[in-house]
Every structure is written in structure tokens, then in C-alpha cells.
Amino acid sequence: xxxxxDIGSLxxxxxxxxxxxxxxxxxxMGVLPNPLDSxxxxxxxxSERNRIKWQEIKYVVSTGYGREKIQEQGWAKENxxxxxxxxxxxxxxxxxxxxxxxxxxxxxxxxxINKNGELExxxxxxxxxxxxxxxxxxxxxxxxxxxxxxxxxxxxxxxxVEISSxxxxxxxxxxxxxxxxxxxxVDIAAGINKAMAERVLTLVRRVGAEKEIMITGGVAKNQAVxxxxxxxxxxxxxxxxxxxxxxxxxxxxLFARKRGEKK
Amino acid sequence: MIRLGCDLGSLYSKFxxxxxxxxxxxxxxxxxxxxxxQIDGFLKELISxxxxxxEQIDCISATGMGANLVKEAKAVDTLxxxxxxxxxxxxxxxxxxDLGGQSITCLHLNSKGxxxxxxxxxxxxxxxxxxxxxxxKKLEIELEEIDQxxxxxxxxxxxSNQCGVFAESEVISYINxxxxxxxxxxxxxxxxxxxxxxxxxxxxxxxxxxLIGGGARxxxxxxxxxxxxxxxxxxxxxxxxxxxxxxSALL
Numbered sequence: 001x002x003x004x005x006d007i008g009s010l011x012x013x014x015x016x017x018x019x020x021x022x023x024x025x026x027x028x029m030g031v032l033p034n035p036l037d038s039x040x041x042x043x044x045x046x047s048e049r050n051r052i053k054w055q056e057i058k059y060v061v062s063t064g065y066g067r068e069k070i071q072e073q074g075w076a077k078e079n080x081x082x083x084x085x086x087x088x089x090x091x092x093x094x095x096x097x098x099x100x101x102x103x104x105x106x107x108x109x110x111x112x113i114n115k116n117g118e119l120e121x122x123x124x125x126x127x128x129x130x131x132x133x134x135x136x137x138x139x140x141x142x143x144x145x146x147x148x149x150x151x152x153x154x155x156x157x158x159x160x161v162e163i164s165s166x167x168x169x170x171x172x173x174x175x176x177x178x179x180x181x182x183x184x185x186v187d188i189a190a191g192i193n194k195a196m197a198e199r200v201l202t203l204v205r206r207v208g209a210e211k212e213i214m215i216t217g218g219v220a221k222n223q224a225v226x227x228x229x230x231x232x233x234x235x236x237x238x239x240x241x242x243x244x245x246x247x248x249x250x251x252x253x254l255f256a257r258k259r260g261e262k263k
Numbered sequence: 264m265i266r267l268g269c270d271l272g273s274l275y276s277k278f279x280x281x282x283x284x285x286x287x288x289x290x291x292x293x294x295x296x297x298x299x300x301q302i303d304g305f306l307k308e309l310i311s312x313x314x315x316x317x318e319q320i321d322c323i324s325a326t327g328m329g330a331n332l333v334k335e336a337k338a339v340d341t342l343x344x345x346x347x348x349x350x351x352x353x354x355x356x357x358x359x360x361d362l363g364g365q366s367i368t369c370l371h372l373n374s375k376g377x378x379x380x381x382x383x384x385x386x387x388x389x390x391x392x393x394x395x396x397x398x399x400k401k402l403e404i405e406l407e408e409i410d411q412x413x414x415x416x417x418x419x420x421x422x423s424n425q426c427g428v429f430a431e432s433e434v435i436s437y438i439n440x441x442x443x444x445x446x447x448x449x450x451x452x453x454x455x456x457x458x459x460x461x462x463x464x465x466x467x468x469x470x471x472x473x474l475i476g477g478g479a480r481x482x483x484x485x486x487x488x489x490x491x492x493x494x495x496x497x498x499x500x501x502x503x504x505x506x507x508x509x510x511s512a513l514l
Contacts, residue, residue, distance in 0.1 A: 165386075169394070
């Protein structure tokens with residue numbers, strides 16, 4: 001068995017694969033203040049639910065923003081950047097993938113990989129909340145809907161509102177204003193999804209997307225954002241066969257398998 | 264000559280009465296959702312409490328985002344209004360930095376008071392009045408209390424995020440860690456000063472400059488900006504938050 005631990009800014013993920021690279025255990029939870037606590041909790045959960053003994057895992061790779069601490073603590077033999085892990089994970093799910101659009105809670109990235117699944121280029125936004133999951137969280141709160149509902153209620157929209165501000169704070173004011181004017185939540189949600197996709201598209205254009213494209217990260221679960229991206233790019237975007245939030249941890253586990261096999 | 268100037272900003276609306284170049288009355292109110300219906304009342308109050316009548320006013324002008332909400336007024340451009348302020352200084356002022364609710368604007372004027380260059384950031388909330396308001400609200404500090412808190416700070420925190428949304432999360436995590444309010448707000452002001460000076464630097468501010476807008480009312484923020492911006496500072500002769508309204512009246 002091989003494992004990948006991905007401690008992000010908002011969620012912590014753990015994936016265990018077998019000799020063949022098949023997922024035999026997976027876990028996802030909100031992060032605890034300390035990345036080490038998050039890792040410990042993930043390990044505790046899989047030992048409880050999947051009866052997997054941590055000592056039996058041959059090789060562990062950590063990734064995400066807490067990756068170095070995890071390795072220092074000796075819980076991972078190696079740490080690899082989340083960008084490489086995302087690329088590797090997506091490539092294994094579908095070897096035709098050359099571009100990955102990853103939209104997480106606090107950042108968004110567009111990653112390009114070559115025909116061997118190796119990192120070729122990437123662009124990232126972690127400076128501005130626009131175009132990250134945080135934008136959707138703020139908007140869901142203002143609309144008083146669940147985050148997961150944003151991408152579903154908008155389907156009924158006939159006239160999506162236009163959100164002209166790029167800045168999340170100013171966009172929030174715009175949304176409040178629309179609500180006060182009596183605009184329906186459905187039309188506002190549609191406008192929000194569209195705005196979200198537009199922010200991500202600026203990143204996609206900067207790196208130049210190539211076929212095939214896969215979408216990963218928590219925001220991938222919002223079908224409306226995915227659809228907006230597909231319309232703008234004129235191409236069908238692949239939705240991963242596993243939870244799109246687990247791709248980084250999955251890629252890390254696959255790296256662990258590769259490294260472990262050599263030894 | 265008596266003139267009335269209005270500045271309907273994103274956070275506050277300001278009204279002034281000028282007799283020649285003397286400020287005879289003024290009013291600052293928050294810009295609420297129904298400001299349009301309130302304006303007439305504010306104007307009447309401003310005029311009557313100055314002891315004059317409506318007929319005595321020679322001209323009314325308005326600037327800011329909501330300028331056209333003032334029916335009686337001639338709507339005037341913000342930059343052009345601010346430019347007029349150079350008349351209010353005895354000596355030469357070459358640069359004006361406006362710390363507004365929804366934007367930071369830097370103006371470069373020549374000796375005739377004409378605009379040579381300007382730069383405005385209204386796309387992103389970082390460093391704006393809105394940014395400061397958001398953080399102080401999280402800390403439950405009134406805008407008027409900021410100075411007091413900043414003065415008692417010993418080890419201000421340093422915000423690593425520029426984005427208002429991310430900075431807000433950072434502020435919350437500091438609160439949860441039990442860091443003193445004063446250290447956090449001092450760090451927030453430091454962050455605003457950094458963004459203001461960065462923009463001033465991009466416009467190449469050096470020489471005599473002044474700070475106007477609501478942000479310039481916070482003395483500790485002004486001090487922090489002064490430490491970072493090259494050139495010599497000259498204080499605006501009136502409440503700096505009234506600058507836009509005064510400028511529009513002068514136009």
C-alpha cells in the first residue's frame with residue numbers, strides 16, 4: 001500500500017492505493033489549525049474505517065501547503081508540490097489530459113502536463129479571492145444558500161445578472177444591491193457562476209489550454225461553472241472519475257507507489 | 264458668493280457650504296440604500312443651520328458615485344473637483360492622494376493646478392476605506408477609535424495577504440489566537456499605508472503632497488503613510504473627508 005496526504009488551506013485529504021494504483025481508502029475533512037493534527041486525524045480515521053495500519057504503508061508522499069511539516073515529522077518519506085501531484089493524478093485518471101483547471105478554496109491554478117504526465121507549465125492565483133472557491137463561499141453566504149446549491153439553482157435562470165466588479169468585496173456589494181432591488185436568487189446565482197468562470201478563464205488564457213482539459217478541486221463540483229467554462233472554451237471538460245478534491249492526494253499516492261516500487 | 268458642494272461617495276456622503284473660500288457649514292452622513300430620498304432633508308438642514316436661505320446660494324454642484332442623485336446640482340467630475348483644491352493651499356501642492364471608500368486616487372498637478380497625471384485603483388478593495396472598515400468591523404473597533412488603538416500597539420502584526428477577503432480571514436485567525444485588537448488594527452493600518460505608498464510610488468510621488476478622503480482622518484494612518492511616501496507632507500486645511508465636496512463647490 002502507498003499513501004498520499006494533501007493538507008490544503010481549507011481541507012485535508014488522504015488517499016491510499018494498492019500495488020496496482022487502485023484507491024483502497026480515501027478521506028476528506030476540514031483542516032485543523034495545525035497541519036500535523038490534520039494528518040494525524042486522517043490517519044486515525046482510515047485505521048478505524050478501513051482497518052489500515054499506518055506501519056504497513058510502504059511509502060508516503062505529502063503534498064499541499066502543510067507538506068514540509070508532515071515530512072519533517074516523519075509521516076511522509078517525501079514531499080512533492082501540489083502542482084506536480086495534481087498533474088500526475090489527473091494524468092493517471094485520463095492519459096489524454098494535457099491541461100488541468102484546479103479551483104480550490106483559496107487559490108486557482110491552471111496546470112499543463114506533457115504526454116508523460118510531467119509538469120510543463122502552470123499559472124496560479126493565490127493573491128486575489130476572485131476566481132477561487134472563497135468567492136463562491138462569500139456569495140453563497142450573501143444569498144443564504146448552501147455552497148452546493150449555487151451550481152444547481154442557477155439552471156432555471158433566464159436572465160443572469162451581470163457582476164461587473166472583479167473584486168469579491170465589491171461584487172458582494174453588487175449582489176446585496178441586486179437582492180434589494182428584488183432580483184431573484186436564481187438569476188444572481190447564475191451571474192455569480194458566470195463571473196467565477198470568467199475569472200478562471202483569464203488564467204486559462206494566460207497559459208493557453210490544450211486538449212484534453214480536466215477540472216479538479218472543490219469548485220469542479222459546481223456544474224454551472226464547469227458549463228460556463230466549456231461554453232467559453234468551446235470544448236467539453238472532463239470531470240474526474242474520483243472526487244475532484246482528491247486528485248492532489250491521489251497523485252501523491254501514485255508518486256509514492258512509483259518511488260516505493262523502485263526500492 | 265455662497266456655493267454648495269456635495270460628494271456622494273460609496274461609504275459616506277458629504278455636504279459643504281462655502282462662502283468664497285471659507286467653509287461655513289458641513290455635514291457627513293453614511294451613504295445608505297435610500298440616500299436618494301434623504302438628500303433634500305440633508306441639504307435643508309445644512310442651509311438652515313448655517314443661518315441662510317436657499318435663495319442665497321449661487322450654485323450647487325455634486326460629485327462622487329451618486330452625483331446625479333442630487334437633483335438640484337450640476338454633476339461634476341471627481342478628478343476635476345479634486346484639482347480645484349489646490350486653490351485652498353497657500354503654497355504649491357504637487358500631489359494629492361485621495362484615500363476614498365472604494366478607491367485610492369493619486370493626482371499630479373502642475374503649478375497652474377492642471378492635472379499632469381493620475382492613477383486610480385477602484386478595481387480592488389485592498390487599501391481602500393472599505394478594506395479598513397471591513398477589518399475594523401471584525402475587530403469591533405469604530406473608525407473613530409482606530410487612532411486610540413493604534414497608539415497603544417507595541418508589536419503590530421503583519422498581514423501577509425493583500426486581498427481584502429483573504430486579509431479578513433487572516434484577521435479572524437489572529438483574533439482566535441488571542442492577539443490584542445490594538446496589534447491587529449495597527450497591522451491593518453500598516454498594510455493600508457503600504458498599499459497607498461505603493462500606488463504613490465508608481466505615480467512617482469515626490470515633492471509636496473497632501474492626503475485627502477476619509478482615510479486621511481485617521482492620524483495614525485497618515486503618520487504611517489508619511490513614513491513611506493517620499494516628499495513633504497502638507498495637511499489639508501479642512502477635514503480631509505470633505506475634500507471632494509469642497510472641490511466640487513469650487514468648480
